[in-house]
Amino acid sequence: MNTNSNSEKLVAVTGGSGFIAMRCILQLLNEGYQVRATLRSLDREAKVREMLKTGGVDAGDRLTFIKADLSSDENWAEAVSGCAYVIHVASPTPKLNFKHEDEMIIPAVDGVLRVLRAARDAGVKRVVLTSAIGAIVYGHPNQTAPYDETTWTDTTTAPAYQKSKTLAERAAWEFIEQEGNGLELAAVNPTGVMGPVLGSDYSHSIDIIKNLLTGQMPGCPKINSCFVDVRDVADLHLRAMTNPAANGQRFIATAGESIWLVEVARILKQNLGEAAAKVKVKQLSNTLLRMAALKDPKIKSMIPLLDVIMNTTSAKAIALLGWSPHTTEEAILATAESLISLNLL
Known part of the structure; x- marks a missing residue:
C-alpha cells in the first residue's frame, strides 16, 4: 500500500540492525516512507538489507544508511536532517559483566539526549522513543493488578539495565519539557519481544524460545512475563509517530496478560509436535x-x-x-516457527 503522501517523508530509525528497528524499517517502507537508518558500523548494511528481504521488502534506494554511535556527537545532525520523524530504537545492550552500572546508564541517557537535541535542531516534528517495560514494573511491592503507563520503576532498587532504561526515558521527557522547543515525543514500552525473526539478529527474549526448543533449558524458572509480537511493536511505533493523540504519551506494548515460563513451554509442546520434542515442561525450584x-x-x-x-x-x-x-500464543509460536524455518536452532 504505497501511499504517495508518505513517499515525500523521510524517517530516521536509530540502531537500524536491531530486532525492533528492522521491523519498524520494514513497516515504514511498506507504508511508502523513505528511511535513513543509523548503524554503529556500515559493515552491517548488507546484512540488514538481506534480513529485510527475508521480511519481503527489497528496500533499494528508499533506504539509506549513516554511521552514528550513541556515545559520540558525530553524524547525528546529518542523521536526522530533513526528517519528518525519528524512531529512536538504539540502546546500549544489557551487559552481564559490568564493573559499574554507569557503564549502561551513562550511554543510555547521553544517547537519548544526543538524538533529541539533533532532532530538535533539525526541526523534526516528533520522536518516538523505544523505552521498555523495565522503566515501569521494577521495584514495587508484588501485585497482581496490571501495571499501566502511570507507573515508573523505582531506580533505587532496580537492576542496572532496567535502571538505565528508566533514567533514559525520564531524561527524554525532562528534555522535551525544558528545552524541546515544540519537538513532540511519544514512548513505547514493550514487554518481552517475541515474533518472527528475520535472521540471527534478534532480541534477548527470543533466546527463551530457542533454549526451550534446543533442550538447553532443563526446565523453567518461576519467572512471569508479558510478551508481544515484534510486528505489533513496530505497528505501535508507527501509530505513535503519526497519531495526534500520541503526543506526550507513553504506551505499554503487550499482547495480553502475563504468563509463567512453564506456560510458554506448554504452548510450544502442545502446538509444535516433533519440533518441540526437547522442550521440558517442568518448574525448576527456586533453591x-x-x-x-x-x-x-x-x-x-x-x-x-x-x-x-x-x-x-x-x-x-x-x-x-x-x-x-x-495474541501471546501467536507471538510465541511465530517466534518458534521462524527459528525452525530459518535453521537458527
Whole structure:
C-alpha cells in the first residue's frame, strides 16, 4: 500500500540492525516512507538489507544508511536532517559483566539526549522513543493488578539495565519539557519481544524460545512475563509517530496478560509436535536456581525475578491508537516457527 503522501517523508530509525528497528524499517517502507537508518558500523548494511528481504521488502534506494554511535556527537545532525520523524530504537545492550552500572546508564541517557537535541535542531516534528517495560514494573511491592503507563520503576532498587532504561526515558521527557522547543515525543514500552525473526539478529527474549526448543533449558524458572509480537511493536511505533493523540504519551506494548515460563513451554509442546520434542515442561525450584546463580552470572540476573508477577495492560494503546496485537500464543509460536524455518536452532 504505497501511499504517495508518505513517499515525500523521510524517517530516521536509530540502531537500524536491531530486532525492533528492522521491523519498524520494514513497516515504514511498506507504508511508502523513505528511511535513513543509523548503524554503529556500515559493515552491517548488507546484512540488514538481506534480513529485510527475508521480511519481503527489497528496500533499494528508499533506504539509506549513516554511521552514528550513541556515545559520540558525530553524524547525528546529518542523521536526522530533513526528517519528518525519528524512531529512536538504539540502546546500549544489557551487559552481564559490568564493573559499574554507569557503564549502561551513562550511554543510555547521553544517547537519548544526543538524538533529541539533533532532532530538535533539525526541526523534526516528533520522536518516538523505544523505552521498555523495565522503566515501569521494577521495584514495587508484588501485585497482581496490571501495571499501566502511570507507573515508573523505582531506580533505587532496580537492576542496572532496567535502571538505565528508566533514567533514559525520564531524561527524554525532562528534555522535551525544558528545552524541546515544540519537538513532540511519544514512548513505547514493550514487554518481552517475541515474533518472527528475520535472521540471527534478534532480541534477548527470543533466546527463551530457542533454549526451550534446543533442550538447553532443563526446565523453567518461576519467572512471569508479558510478551508481544515484534510486528505489533513496530505497528505501535508507527501509530505513535503519526497519531495526534500520541503526543506526550507513553504506551505499554503487550499482547495480553502475563504468563509463567512453564506456560510458554506448554504452548510450544502442545502446538509444535516433533519440533518441540526437547522442550521440558517442568518448574525448576527456586533453591536450585539460587545455588546455580553462585557460579553463573546469567542465572544470577534471574534471581530478583523469581515469583514476581509482571502483569501489564495495553488498554491505553488499544483505546487511544486503535492498536490490535496478535495474541501471546501467536507471538510465541511465530517466534518458534521462524527459528525452525530459518535453521537458527
